[in-house]
Amino acid sequence: MQFEATSLPGVYLLTPRIFGDERGFFMESWNAEVFREAGFDLSFVQDNHSRSAKGILRGLHYQTNHTQGKLVRVTAGSVFDVAVDMRRDSPTLGQWYGVTLDATSQQMLWVPPGFAHGFYVTSEFADFQYKCTDRYDPKSEVSIAWDDPSLGIDWPLVGGAAPSLSGKDQTGMAFVDAPRLP
Numbered sequence: 133m134q135f136e137a138t139s140l141p142g143v144y145l146l147t148p149r150i151f152g153d154e155r156g157f158f159m160e161s162w163n164a165e166v167f168r169e170a171g172f173d174l175s176f177v178q179d180n181h182s183r184s185a186k187g188i189l190r191g192l193h194y195q196t197n198h199t200q201g202k203l204v205r206v207t208a209g210s211v212f213d214v215a216v217d218m219r220r221d222s223p224t225l226g227q228w229y230g231v232t233l234d235a236t237s238q239q240m241l242w243v244p245p246g247f248a249h250g251f252y253v254t255s256e257f258a259d260f261q262y263k264c265t266d267r268y269d270p271k272s273e274v275s276i277a278w279d280d281p282s283l284g285i286d287w288p289l290v291g292g293a294a295p296s297l298s299g300k301d302q303t304g305m306a307f308v309d310a311p312r313l314p
Contacts, residue, residue, distance in 0.1 A: 135170045140229045143215050146240040176263040184253045189295035191250015196311050197272035199245035201265035209258030210234035211251040212288050219246040220312035246313045277304035
């Protein structure tokens with residue numbers, strides 16, 4: 133596993149070793165010892181899997197209690213994945229990192245606690261899987277407006293069309309009003 137630091141301290145792009153032949157491929161997506169040796173002593177408590185159609189945007193989400201670190205990957209299709217720094221004392225507060233994750237490269241993104249997270253589906257559909265370091269706590273979930281101008285996220289919108297959003301994401305709050313995390 134290759135761990136590549138991104139422009140946001142704590143967020144890493146991971147590239148697994150893939151072993152393939154005419155029969156298919158094999159890869160390790162999680163190995164506690166490999167991650168520990170790379171400086172990531174993680175304990176996951178929940179695995180999630182979502183399927184979304186082209187043009188759907190999920191996010192930008194985080195929790196003020198039971199803050200979650202997320203190891204995210206795409207197992208079918210492709211998405212543009214985004215992490216936004218929400219740590220109140222961080223020099224990169226409000227900055228974002230975005231990367232295309234797809235089933236071909238099998239790259240993953242480590243989004244530590246303290247970040248909002250979201251993704252936009254760029255293929256016909258995408259299966260998105262992620263491991264969480266804490267449980268889902270809907271009472272403390274925050275949704276930031278995906279198109280908040282102060283964040284300036286450059287979403288690769290298909291045909292320039294507005295994304296399809298959940299009700300929660302349609303009423304996402306402005307970044308300036310969003311609670312900060314420790």
